[in-house]
Amino acid sequence: MDVLSLISTKGGAGKTTVAANLGGLLADAGLRVLLLDLDSQPTLSSYYALENPSPEGCYELIAFNRTAGELIISHTVITGLDVIVSNDRAGHLNTLLLHAPDGRLRLRNLLPAFVDDYDMLIVDTQGARSVVVEMAILASDLALCPLPPEMLAARELRRGTLGLFEELEPYRHLGVALPPVKLLLNQVNFNRRDTRLIMHSLRRTFEVDVHVSLCDTVIPDRVAYLNAASLGLPAHRVESRPASGVRGPCAAQVMQGLALELFPQWRERLTHSVWHSPPCLSPAH
Ligand SMILES: Nc1ncnc2c1ncn2[C@@H]1O[C@H](COP(=O)(O)OP(=O)(O)O)[C@@H](O)[C@H]1O
Numbered sequence: 001m002d003v004l005s006l007i008s009t010k011g012g013a014g015k016t017t018v019a020a021n022l023g024g025l026l027a028d029a030g031l032r033v034l035l036l037d038l039d040s041q042p043t044l045s046s047y048y049a050l051e052n053p054s055p056e057g058c059y060e061l062i063a064f065n066r067t068a069g070e071l072i073i074s075h076t077v078i079t080g081l082d083v084i085v086s087n088d089r090a091g092h093l094n095t096l097l098l099h100a101p102d103g104r105l106r107l108r109n110l111l112p113a114f115v116d117d118y119d120m121l122i123v124d125t126q127g128a129r130s131v132v133v134e135m136a137i138l139a140s141d142l143a144l145c146p147l148p149p150e151m152l153a154a155r156e157l158r159r160g161t162l163g164l165f166e167e168l169e170p171y172r173h174l175g176v177a178l179p180p181v182k183l184l185l186n187q188v189n190f191n192r193r194d195t196r197l198i199m200h201s202l203r204r205t206f207e208v209d210v211h212v213s214l215c216d217t218v219i220p221d222r223v224a225y226l227n228a229a230s231l232g233l234p235a236h237r238v239e240s241r242p243a244s245g246v247r248g249p250c251a252a253q254v255m256q257g258l259a260l261e262l263f264p265q266w267r268e269r270l271t272h273s274v275w276h277s278p279p280c281l282s283p284a285h
């Protein structure tokens with residue numbers, strides 16, 4: 001089971017959008033995907049309609065080490081896509097983890113309970129520094145950081161999101177490897193001149209950094225992602241082919257490209273099933 005976490009100390013960067021759409025795409029490619037919503041504002045939990053809501057969620061998983069699927073895992077209407085919903089509205093988990101001896105390693109220690117049933121775990125987090133976010137990082141094989149293509153956001157990245165990773169460096173001495181960080185430009189407007197400049201500057205900044213790199217894929221600013229969220233569908237089903245008169249690749253091409261870049265080990269499935277299996281469902285119909 002691969003573990004991907006969406007990390008950004010900035011709210012509105014696109015963590016939940018990417019978690020939901022990547023999860024939906026991988027499930028449509030035939031992978032068994034589990035979403036874990038660790039944001040106390042449960043946006044990912046309500047992205048897809050649930051077929052069979054379970055009574056519990058992330059609070060019981062983290063607070064009580066509860067891993068029984070029938071109690072904490074809900075099935076979404078997307079085949080192969082399950083979710084552990086966020087039910088820690090008051091943010092108690094942060095305090096609890098701060099005082100627990102296994103604190104930031106708790107999720108990592110719970111992962112073996114899911115490896116037989118899932119190929120992929122995608123963890124969504126809140127847009128702020130917290131113990132829960134640090135716990136998600138330490139459980140991940142890869143951390144994906146969506147970033148708006150703005151110079152100020154790019155500068156803030158080092159202090160905010162990357163600062164979080166730096167503070168976890170001591171865990172390396174305990175034998176806990178920190179995940180590589182991939183920066184993903186989201187809500188890119190190709191008509192803006194400064195976009196290329198920012199991409200170039202980010203690439204240059206991190207070219208000698210062994211832990212941080214910039215994704216080749218960029219996600220355009222597109223209404224398809226908003227429509228997909230309203231319909232409760234993954235964006236690749238909503239915009240499965242390029243819309244006429246719109247520059248740049250459609251949502252299906254972008255999300256498939258991103259999945260291939262992040263998970264080359266699933267190339268076979270991603271190139272053979274995703275493209276053809278889901279029906280083309282346009283929000284206009
Ligand atoms: N590529 C995109 N194009 C258009 N709208 C987007 C895109 N990515 C995110 N959004 C919208 O931006 C808002 C914030 O995104 P969200 O994924 O909730 O951010 P986060 O989880 O990091 O706070 C949402 O309304 C979402 O639908």
Ligand SMILES: [Mg+2]
Nearest residue numbers: 015016039043
């Ligand atoms: Mg979110």
